[in-house]
Amino acid sequence: MSAPTFVTGRGAINPWECDQWGHLNVQFYLAKASDAQAHLAARLGLMPSRLRSVAGSLMPATDRALFKRELRAGDIYFIRSGIRAVSADGTLEIASRMVNQETGIESAAFETRLRWVARDRTTPLPWPDDVAAAAAALAGELVELQPPPPMAQVLPVRQQMDRLLLTYRGSVEAWECDADGVAPPRAHIARFNDAITHLFRAMKIDRAELFASGLGSAALDYDISYHRPLRAGTAVEIRSAMLAVSDKVYHLVHYVLDSASGELITTIVVAALFFDLAARKSVAIPPAVRAEAHRLIAENS
Amino acid sequence: MLVETYLGRVSPLECDHLGHMNVQFYVAKVSDAAWHVMTSIGITPVFIRQRRQAPAAVKQEIAYLKEVLAGDLLRMESGVLEASERKITFFHRLTKIETGQVVMTSKVFTVNMDLDARRSAPLDAAVLACAQARLLPEGTA
Numbered sequence: 282m283s284a285p286t287f288v289t290g291r292g293a294i295n296p297w298e299c300d301q302w303g304h305l306n307v308q309f310y311l312a313k314a315s316d317a318q319a320h321l322a323a324r325l326g327l328m329p330s331r332l333r334s335v336a337g338s339l340m341p342a343t344d345r346a347l348f349k350r351e352l353r354a355g356d357i358y359f360i361r362s363g364i365r366a367v368s369a370d371g372t373l374e375i376a377s378r379m380v381n382q383e384t385g386i387e388s389a390a391f392e393t394r395l396r397w398v399a400r401d402r403t404t405p406l407p408w409p410d411d412v413a414a415a416a417a418a419l420a421g422e423l424v425e426l427q428p429p430p431p432m433a434q435v436l437p438v439r440q441q442m443d444r445l446l447l448t449y450r451g452s453v454e455a456w457e458c459d460a461d462g463v464a465p466p467r468a469h470i471a472r473f474n475d476a477i478t479h480l481f482r483a484m485k486i487d488r489a490e491l492f493a494s495g496l497g498s499a500a501l502d503y504d505i506s507y508h509r510p511l512r513a514g515t516a517v518e519i520r521s522a523m524l525a526v527s528d529k530v531y532h533l534v535h536y537v538l539d540s541a542s543g544e545l546i547t548t549i550v551v552a553a554l555f556f557d558l559a560a561r562k563s564v565a566i567p568p569a570v571r572a573e574a575h576r577l578i579a580e581n582s
Numbered sequence: 583m584l585v586e587t588y589l590g591r592v593s594p595l596e597c598d599h600l601g602h603m604n605v606q607f608y609v610a611k612v613s614d615a616a617w618h619v620m621t622s623i624g625i626t627p628v629f630i631r632q633r634r635q636a637p638a639a640v641k642q643e644i645a646y647l648k649e650v651l652a653g654d655l656l657r658m659e660s661g662v663l664e665a666s667e668r669k670i671t672f673f674h675r676l677t678k679i680e681t682g683q684v685v686m687t688s689k690v691f692t693v694n695m696d697l698d699a700r701r702s703a704p705l706d707a708a709v710l711a712c713a714q715a716r717l718l719p720e721g722t723a
Binding site for chain 1: 584587588589590591594595613614615616617618621626628630631651652653654655679680697
């Protein structure tokens, strides 16, 4: 018997959430998934008023996001979520699926591991007894939300960061953050989104020229580890490396670093592709781009 | 018939210096809900793209009943109050999940618009029939 799932989000895609490629930008997928997780947490007894008053806080440890079908301005969606397990290390394993409500086609899959931490958003705490009991009661195999296969084994070897490409430099602003000054997943994703344009530049790809040639760029798969909270006022940078390239898909890694301390804040491995903007279908990576990708891989090895 | 048309959360970004969600974002949530309630009567995203017509708001009444704070979980239910040859009046009711309190109600008066001519146009007959079959009971609003 399947563990229960719940509708945890419902809304519409607006043009201001869409990017140059004509579809919902990745950062808004994660924003909507975060809101859906809050609805699931409420079902465990973590209602907003309690979250404001207790000494604990929810914090994502990892996120896996698979982008399956694009959503475009005017589309309507819902999100369904359930709990896979409360693992031995105390993380709550949540699955969510974002579905185009008109077509019934799954647009994105999210697999998130949440931790219960102190107000510093770092120190692990045991889940409150009633929350742990509620989670255990709802957890189990989610027949409707089958787990995705693992990401291709292209996990990076940690390297000297200053040898990697600098693809973003900026700061975290209060308006991007939760009430306690910690940035939610969307803020991380927004920076990855900016970083890719700089990585493209290193590959001699001009986004405007790419667009004019009828090609777009899209993410397929994100594997994210949140190592430390990303706080308002922090100067951050991203170091990126190309990991692998095949006929259609390429893999890269971004490291979000605290510019002052050098501490690693977030790691994301990305699988991405190019697609025909008219046919909305993936295409082989252009030879010149593939050659540049191989050059970057060789430089990092 | 009321249908669920929005399920979301108040973002800190949507709150003003009074410490609660600013009025503009109630309307933003009504706007998101509108696409769902339209779909419930046949005005789907594909219908809008292919037929190049959709209801456009010409007047809105809103009652702000309770404040909502950053992090609050919200649910909108919506339905049709009135439907005639060119006009539909939608009703939206926003509820705070935690307390079940209704925090906002709104009536949105619309005129069906031809998206190319940018002028009013008759509603599709099937849409009008569907809207009239799903009218909310008197006294809902």
